Amino acid sequence: MIFGILASNNDVKKLLRELDVMHSVIAQLAPEEEVVIHEFASLCLANMSAEYTSKVQIFEHGGLEPLIRLLSSPDPDVKKNSIECIYNLVQDFQCRATLHELNAIPPILDLLKSEYPIIQLLALKTLGVVTYDKESRTMLRENQGVDQLIKILETKEWNDLHVETLSVVANCLEDMDTMVLIQQTGGLKKLLSFAENSTIPDIQKNAAKAISKAASDSENRKLFHEQEVEKCLVALLGSESDGTKIAASQAISAMSENAGSKEFFNNQGIPQLIQLLKSDNEEVREAAALALANLTTCNPANANAAAEADGIEPLINILSSKRDGAVANAATVLTNMAMQEPLRVNIQSHDIMHALIGPLHSANTVVQSKAALTVAATACDAEARTELRNAGGLEPLVELLRSKNDEVRKNASWAVMVCANEELMAVELCKLGALDILEEINLSVSRKNKFSEAAHNKLLNNHLSLKYSQTGYLSSSNIISDGFYDYGRINPGTKLPPLKDLAFQEPSDLRAILLVNSKSSEVSPPASMEDKSSDVGYGRSISSSSSLRRASKEKTNYHFSAAFGSPTEEKSEPASGRNTALGKGTAKEKASRKGRGKKEEEKVKEEEEVLAVPKLPGEGNYDKEWYPPADSDFCVYVYEVTKSILPITNIKEQIEVLAKYVAEKMGGKIPKEKLHDFGWELHISELKYQLKSNVVPIGQIKKGTFYHRALLFKALADKIGIGCSLVRGEYGRAWNEVKLMNESRKGAIGGLPPPEVYIVDLMFHPGGLMKLRSRDADLYRFL
DSSP: OOOHHHHSSHHHHHEEEEEOOOHHHHTTTTTTTTTHHHHHHHHHHHHHHHHHHHHHHHHHOOOHHHHHHHOOOOOHHHHHHHHHHHHHHSSSSHHHHHHTTTHHHHHHGGGGOOOOOOHHHHHHHHHHHHHTTTTHHHHHTTTTTHHHHHHHHHOOOGGGGHHHHHHHHHHHHTTTHHHHHHHHHHHHHHHHHHHHHOOHHHHHHHHHHHHHTTTHHHHHHHHHHHHHHHHHHHHHTTHHHHHHHHHHHHHHHHTTHHHHHHHHHHHHHHHHHHHHOOOOOOOHHHHHHHHHHHTTTOOOOHHHHHTTTTTTHHHHHHHOOSOOOHHHHHHHHHHHHSSSSHHHHHHHHTTHHHTHHHHHHOOEEEEHHHHHHHHHHHHHHHHHHHHHHTTHHHHHHHTTTTTHHHHHHHHHHHHHHHHHSHHHHHHHHHTTTTHHHHHHHHTTTTOOOOHHHHHHHHHHHHHHHHHHHSSSEEEEOOOOOEEEEOOOOOOOOEEEEEEEEHHHHHSSOOOOOOEEEETTTTSOOTTTTTTOOBBBTBOOOOOOOOHHHHHHHHSSSSOOOHHHHOOOOOOOOOOOOOOOOHHHHHHHHHHHHHOOOHHHHHHHHHHHOOOOOOOOOSSOTSSOOOOOOOOOHHHHHHHHHHHHHTOOOOOOHHHHHHOOOOOOOOTTTEEEEEGGOOOOOHHHHHHHHHHHHSSSEEEGGSSOOOHHHHHHHHHHHHHOOOOOEEEETTOOEEEEEEEEOOOGGGTTTOOOOOOEEEEEEESSTTOOEEEEEHHHHHEEEEE
């Protein structure tokens, strides 16, 4: 008795542990001892078991078995002390596992019939802990424990036990067989009744928890929906108890799997959840965000409802939360909203890109994955992508490509694919190493995915200078734009030097870098910013076919919903017609040559000479804003081919005339036997010396060999909409391939035959076309 009472004091507990009296106290629980000895020995153990070290000692000395036996004692004090001690012990998983072996559930269930509420309450609390384990739930069901629990819920006089009873029932609902049994006994309706009618927050909370667990089954969701559980849950969202709000939000998340429930919450529920996003309690915000994430997934109407309830701002605020779950849920809702363009524009106006920087740096893989997906959903236009870059979002996004988590890697690849939708961003991502990482990923069978392959292709297709240097191939859908440069072949993994760095290098014996540029170096924006034609030095802009196509492409936002359907490379097919406007300076220049007087002609000629002088790339300060050197000759080429070749209706004739034009500008027809006397190397060296740079505008080359002519042909063909590819060969060779229909088979039965591939001759017989059959043999013969 003395020990039992003193053990409630912490100092006494410590001394008793040091004296190692546990074995002696447990020995007093033997059946032959008197009831009063059982009472105070169990009291001593109940007081001692409140601390973890004592729990371990009681368990190790075999105290659990005699305590379970004493649950059947005729003395209520012995029962109370024994169940209290067991409740403390089963907080440890090892004790719970042993409890099954000792068949403890039946005697604990018997305590529910006790006339003493404290014994009933302790028994329910113990069941609330042990039913976390599947074996205990099975044992409870087999011993008719469900019936006893439902009976307690039906007894109004036992309302002080309802909170703990609902907690046990909620655990039991995780077991499918027990759930069916509860459903058959009317337990689910009883849960709904408690949730609707009770005014006690803990009862409401546990009832909502039970509904949440029961709603994991589709049949139960259907039953709850028929009983209009949604109204009850919406009412619980207005509770003053944060615990009830959390439980109700979780139940709404579970019920959102039911289509009817999802539709109901569109009008009632979503506005209340939006208000909970502003709560001071982080757990409440997380639960509300989870409910909204489930309600808005694949449901545009609910996404609209969330936006109309002014949910965008609180959702973006949650992205800075310290709880990873809240951040991930909020990002999911924003992603679901961004599927619709009006909502995406609204989200972008709330500075979403800055808000996503923190989640992109998170160490939690779920947050990383959801944040990357939100970037993919919202960075669908040039302005948003620029904001992301300026906010420093590209660096963490590229780092996520290295993740070992498949979902993070996939969503990061998706986001990179969307961000690489324009040249400036593609170049920036390549600088940060995105292309190298994606190449490494795509070499691995286990790590690669459709999005990593699509992102790799998108980066290359929007950074054609790099693509041509790495792969030696540009397809007909790869439209060369102003600012393109041919650096020559580079090995995989090798960085392509920026054009600006190359332009400031002194001339050397290295291969000349060929530049395609029809913009003025003084007034036009950088070529990588936008592919719009702007004023050139000798007159007004030339609106080329590629510029029209690019401008159209810029105005049309990349649709995230389309990306969901197909993560494949977006290809732009050459347009059939082009509207190329003549620059006023050049137009006047041409007119003056034909019909104006000598004085005016000399004036125009003088202006041409002044304006045609290129700005030396090496001049000026490196740190100042720099634009690629202008190429007035190339601009004239574009104008002339647009005027003379574009109107031709036969594609084959267009190709032949363009080939002859290119050959004429590059030194004319060169017989094979005189190829070694052509002297193009000296001409290129002279140009490099004149320009004081290794960067040579393509239009200034008047003696060009295979790869000069092939590049000029491709650049001009792209301007007027002739589809052709550019292929780099060995030993300074390059050529163009075009696809033409076989005229003789146009009327063939069974539809149109596939087009045939031809190589364009630009050297020996300009305008000649050779049909490509066996690539190696024909190329050898051609070259």
